[in-house]
Amino acid sequence: MKITPPRLEQGDGIGIIAPAGPVAEPEIQPGADLLRSLGFKVFLSPHALGKKGYLSGDDPVRLADLHDMFRNDRVRAILCARGGYGTLRLLENIDYEIIRENPKILVGYSDITTLLIALHKRTGLITFHGPVLRDLRKNQHKNLESLLHLVSSGEKLSFPLPDGKIIRPGKVTGVLLGGNLNLLCHLLGTSFMPSPKGKILFIEEKGEPLYRIDRMLTHLKVSGFLRRCAGIAFGEFMECGDRSSLTQVLQERTSDLEVPVVMGLRVGHGKENVTLPIGVRASLDTKNMSLSMVEACVR
DSSP states (O other), X not given: OOBOOOOOOTTOEEEEEOSSSOOOHXXXXXXXXHHXXXXXXXXXXXXXXXXXXXXXXXXXXXXXXXXXXXXOTTEEEEEXXXXXXXXXXXGGGOOHHHHHHSOOEXXXXXGGHHHHHHHHHHHOBOEEEOOOGGGTTGGGGHHHHHHHHHHHHOOOOEEEOTTOEEEEOOEEEEEEXXXXXXXXXXXXXXXXXXXXXXXXXXXXXXXXXXXXXXXXXXXXXXXXXXXXXXEEXXXXXXXXXXXXXXXXXXXXXXXXXXXXXXXXXXXXXXXXXXXXXXTOEEEEETTTTEEEESSOSOO
């Protein structure tokens, strides 16, 4: 059963957790101050500024912060401080009943992909692929504006692809699913990955050489995952080789799929990172070059 979280309103509380890599206070203070200036109350989890190597803390500590933030009645939305590495380690021990009983807006991207998808798969909660706290001032605050408009208005928004490229034309309606390519591959074969059937898959990546992009897409393809999707929309591939070579790889790996495939979705590690709801029905139309929601993502 799908769970639609309550919409965010001005004056609501926004919780901050660090379920992946460590983050320093100067990195997130500007974002927290920006949220406060817009009238929101900001609640920092007890271990958000912790550090243990490449993690923000031990697994039990990061799990406790996640559970406590969902239980916190003063918090309506939860933003992740950053990505990095570590959310995959948490999935087996999350108390999904806590999430199910306390549905809230959860936002992040990159390594947070695993958390967004797993929570949706295990509870039905609509989750949000969007900016992390330390990125809120990027793009002249437009990414934050995109996020707040989506989770506050309840409108069925459309995301244009004005500079996009069509790999395979068509129009399809399906449920949005996606995130970071590397993490999508790591979720494959686990109980935390939803079936690709009827899904519009969006994919982004950063800092991977072309041969690894090729290998990961081939993995998704030979597993049968890509062939069962209803459509595919590629987002930003930052620092992944020159544009023409990247385009060639994406075309080679997907041009024989019998579904609409496009490039140019403005999600990922680039300057622009619009917020997309995971678990919401949307329409991908290559004629109009747009990805449009067909149902609300908050209530």
